[in-house]
Amino acid sequence: MKVFKFGGASVKNAKGVKNVINVLEKVGNSNIIIVVSAMGKTTNALEKVVDHYLNESKELGNSIDFIKKYHIEILEDLFENKHNPIFERINSLISDLETTLKRNKSIQYDYVYDQIVCYGELIATTIVSEYLNSEGYKNNWLDARDVIKTDDDYRDASVNWEITQQNIAKNVDKKGLTVTQGFIASDANNFTTTLGREGSDYTAGIFAYCTNANSVSIWKDVPGVLNGDPRVFENVKLLSQISYEEAIELAFYGASVIHPKTLQPLQRKEIPLYVKSFVNPLDDGTSVKKGQRLLPNIPCFIVKKDQILLSLSSLDFSFIVEDNISEIFSLFHKYHLKVDLIQNSAISFSVCLDDKFNHFDQLLSHLKAKFSVVYEKNVSLYTIRHFDEEAIQSLEENKDILLKQSTKETYQIVAKQ
Ligand code: ASP
Numbered sequence: 410m411k412v413f414k415f416g417g418a419s420v421k422n423a424k425g426v427k428n429v430i431n432v433l434e435k436v437g438n439s440n441i442i443i444v445v446s447a448m449g450k451t452t453n454a455l456e457k458v459v460d461h462y463l464n465e466s467k468e469l470g471n472s473i474d475f476i477k478k479y480h481i482e483i484l485e486d487l488f489e490n491k492h493n494p495i496f497e498r499i500n501s502l503i504s505d506l507e508t509t510l511k512r513n514k515s516i517q518y519d520y521v522y523d524q525i526v527c528y529g530e531l532i533a534t535t536i537v538s539e540y541l542n543s544e545g546y547k548n549n550w551l552d553a554r555d556v557i558k559t560d561d562d563y564r565d566a567s568v569n570w571e572i573t574q575q576n577i578a579k580n581v582d583k584k585g586l587t588v589t590q591g592f593i594a595s596d597a598n599n600f601t602t603t604l605g606r607e608g609s610d611y612t613a614g615i616f617a618y619c620t621n622a623n624s625v626s627i628w629k630d631v632p633g634v635l636n637g638d639p640r641v642f643e644n645v646k647l648l649s650q651i652s653y654e655e656a657i658e659l660a661f662y663g664a665s666v667i668h669p670k671t672l673q674p675l676q677r678k679e680i681p682l683y684v685k686s687f688v689n690p691l692d693d694g695t696s697v698k699k700g701q702r703l704l705p706n707i708p709c710f711i712v713k714k715d716q717i718l719l720s721l722s723s724l725d726f727s728f729i730v731e732d733n734i735s736e737i738f739s740l741f742h743k744y745h746l747k748v749d750l751i752q753n754s755a756i757s758f759s760v761c762l763d764d765k766f767n768h769f770d771q772l773l774s775h776l777k778a779k780f781s782v783v784y785e786k787n788v789s790l791y792t793i794r795h796f797d798e799e800a801i802q803s804l805e806e807n808k809d810i811l812l813k814q815s816t817k818e819t820y821q822i823v824a825k826q
Pocket of ligand 1: 416446447453529591592605606607608609610
């Protein structure tokens with residue numbers, strides 16, 4: 410069996426949903442699990458709903474209406490009959506969302522977030538599944554929360570593989586066509602959890618691992634994995650093949666084309682991953698497999714924006730050694746800050762941090778008590794894998810560089826945005 414993942418951009422409008430059938434027509438439509446993300450930018454729109462709700466903003470109603478209108482417009486383009494029960498089903502999912510907010514008693518942001526943003530995926534899969542059914546592609550709609558079980562680390566939950574594996578074995582019909590949500594799961598108390606932004610790729614990896622799938626295909630609006638994000642870098646080229654290790658490195662440094670956690674379950678069972686164009690499904694795209702050399706062998710450019718460069722030195726000029734470093738790292742861990750780059754000398758220690766959860770200011774108050782602290786927010790971390798002189802020159806041109814670091818295969822700079 411195969412696992413397909415359609416991201417938000419691929420189902421952002423009716424044309425995108427119709428194109429799912431085009432893909433299935435060309436590459437086969439049985440023994441398939443289709444993992445779907447929220448349509449277009451719905452997750453961002455739902456994040457606004459959560460903010461408005463927790464801040465008791467007057468805009469709450471409008472932000473929910475915006476989401477409702479967006480999906481109803483897609484339905485109107487997909488289904489001619491305005492009495493089709495799908496309209497009622499989507500309206501009732503929106504009502505469920507409103508009821509969830511009304512009944513909620515928690516002020517814990519991460520918990521509330523997961524109970525609300527999941528509606529993006531629930532609505533998207535309901536629409537895609539119903540459209541496929543109406544066009545003769547009979548499928549089972551599966552609530553991913555019934556099978557993927559996690560801990561209760563809301564917004565960044567970890568999978569309980571044993572239970573998930575058992576649930577998937579029991580509930581997924583390997584022969585048919587299944588439509589399910591990416592990104593969402595549930596904890597032991599059946600509260601919704603999420604796997605981190607862009608986590609639908611990871612969901613595809615989880616289903617592939619648990620069903621021993623033959624392959625995972627991620628359908629994208631680009632021809633495959635490119636050697637740089639075309640929105641940032643010029644003259645980018647398609648990588649036709651890379652190894653799991655290389656893909657993990659690229660994802661780790663911030664290449665947004667594959668979610669970093671996705672590769673791990675696939676690598677363990679050597680399940681190939683294909684990244685392909687949903688516009689030209691028969692094109693080869695990129696294959697990610699064991700031990701494949703990078704082809705073509707060219708430098709790969711990655712940028713991570715909105716990072717923080719933090720430098721610490723001891724207040725009394727004593728050395729920064731193991732014990733302070735371990736204390737600093739436990740604080741990063743406590744505040745969920747991801748460390749992307751480290752550079753240290755005897756008396757100072759610099760890191761480039763990703764503050765996904767907006768906890769930096771809390772961290773700062775802790776650190777200031779013990780260290781002399783200098784930091785710069787809104788910097789970009791650029792990475793070149795397999796660099797050469799020309800690649801470095803083109804990257805560094807016109808940049809205000811704050812820090813450089815290079816290893817055998819990887820060249821990195823932190824620069825002002
Ligand atoms: N909808 C989620 C997000 O936008 C998950 C995903 O698209 O992979 O982050």
